Amino acid sequence: MKKTDLKDFTFTQLTDYIVSLGLPAFRAKQIFSWLYRPEIHNFAQMTDLSKDLRAKIDEQCSISSLQLAAKEVSKDGTVKYGFELEDGLIIESVLIPEETRNTLCVSSQVGCAMGCRFCLTGTMGLKRNLRAAEIVNQAMATMADMDTDKQGRLTNLVFMGMGEPLANFENLVNALNILMDQRGLDFSSRKITVSTCGLVPRLKDLGEQVGVNLAISLHSANDTTRSQLMPVNDTYSVEQLLTACRNDFPLANRRRIMFEYTLFEGINDSLADAKELARKLHGIRCKINLLSYNQCDPLPYRSPARKQIEAFQKVLQDAGYSAFIRTSRGADISAACGQLAKKEKI
Numbered sequence: 335m336k337k338t339d340l341k342d343f344t345f346t347q348l349t350d351y352i353v354s355l356g357l358p359a360f361r362a363k364q365i366f367s368w369l370y371r372p373e374i375h376n377f378a379q380m381t382d383l384s385k386d387l388r389a390k391i392d393e394q395c396s397i398s399s400l401q402l403a404a405k406e407v408s409k410d411g412t413v414k415y416g417f418e419l420e421d422g423l424i425i426e427s428v429l430i431p432e433e434t435r436n437t438l439c440v441s442s443q444v445g446c447a448m449g450c451r452f453c454l455t456g457t458m459g460l461k462r463n464l465r466a467a468e469i470v471n472q473a474m475a476t477m478a479d480m481d482t483d484k485q486g487r488l489t490n491l492v493f494m495g496m497g498e499p500l501a502n503f504e505n506l507v508n509a510l511n512i513l514m515d516q517r518g519l520d521f522s523s524r525k526i527t528v529s530t531c532g533l534v535p536r537l538k539d540l541g542e543q544v545g546v547n548l549a550i551s552l553h554s555a556n557d558t559t560r561s562q563l564m565p566v567n568d569t570y571s572v573e574q575l576l577t578a579c580r581n582d583f584p585l586a587n588r589r590r591i592m593f594e595y596t597l598f599e600g601i602n603d604s605l606a607d608a609k610e611l612a613r614k615l616h617g618i619r620c621k622i623n624l625l626s627y628n629q630c631d632p633l634p635y636r637s638p639a640r641k642q643i644e645a646f647q648k649v650l651q652d653a654g655y656s657a658f659i660r661t662s663r664g665a666d667i668s669a670a671c672g673q674l675a676k677k678e679k680i
């Protein structure tokens with residue numbers, strides 16, 4: 335019989351499960367507070383539970399962790415981790431150190447079904463969803479690997495790794511609840527960003543259920559261009575997506591939606607594109623991140639010249655938007671946006 339991984343449960347779910355085993359609810363509190371300590375790998379270490387109880391739980395339950403299968407460090411300090419899952423599949427997470435924070439780019443699926451044309455993960459297709467535990471364990475395994483004296487602590491999480499997080503909604507929300515639980519990993523909702531290619535019906539649910547930051551992979555405000563880049567646009571148009579951002583996503587005070595816009599030479603980088611973007615984002619409290627495309631074989635896209643990106647930014651700034659040009663991190667180890675793909679074990 336396959337054991338139940340207790341790290342898949344939020345605190346409430348764990349309480350229900352423990353009660354279903356005929357145990358008192360307070361045991362869930364004790365167990366949950368052990369599960370997310372880095373040094374805990376088995377029930378024998380849970381010293382405030384009796385020996386008999388530990389043995390009983392051990393018969394039916396397990397505590398999962400991820401195996402580090404590969405690690406590459408970029409010359410800019412970015413670290414790409416390859417983690418092996420129980421079934422042998424590999425997922426990637428990317429640690430991006432900056433002066434004031436350390437951000438982990440987390441994967442939510444193995445592969446992705448969304449098929450964005452500029453993304454290597456999209457070429458893999460979807461292998462499977464990650465369980466909540468497999469999402470949370472990316473943060474735990476990274477924290478365990480970090481040298482906090484030299485690197486500091488992990489401070490921020492962005493769901494921009496492999497997969498479309500909102501296509502794995504239930505596991506995503508459970509993982510977020512564990513990550514934000516004070517008895518879990520205690521991340522503030524302000525330090526977590528979920529990025530979506532635009533699964534419109536889920537935006538409201540995400541905002542209402544977990545209140546994290548929202549990022550939208552937009553890449554064009556024009557339906558024809560966006561559909562060429564992102565097949566999801568055939569299902570949810572630019573207008574439907576931006577209307578949902580405007581009306582459905584409950585945005586807390588002083589927060590803004592982040593729009594990610596990768597510039598591809600000759601495709602979405604003209605000043606007319608910038609003007610259309612400025613016009614269509616009107617009325618949305620937002621900031622815009624402009625990214626220069628990381629060329630990756632075998633995809634046919636090219637990055638525009640820096641001058642063109644700056645001209646694009648100026649149009650947005652002149653229209654009153656906060657628009658930033660983001661430098662790609664970790665491109666030399668294929669850790670930048672759109673470069674995560676299936677890798678073999680080392």
Ligand code: SF4
Pocket residue numbers: 446447448449450453454455456457495496497498531551672
């Ligand atoms: S960009 Fe994101 S949503 Fe699109 S294929 Fe890649 S992983 Fe999936």
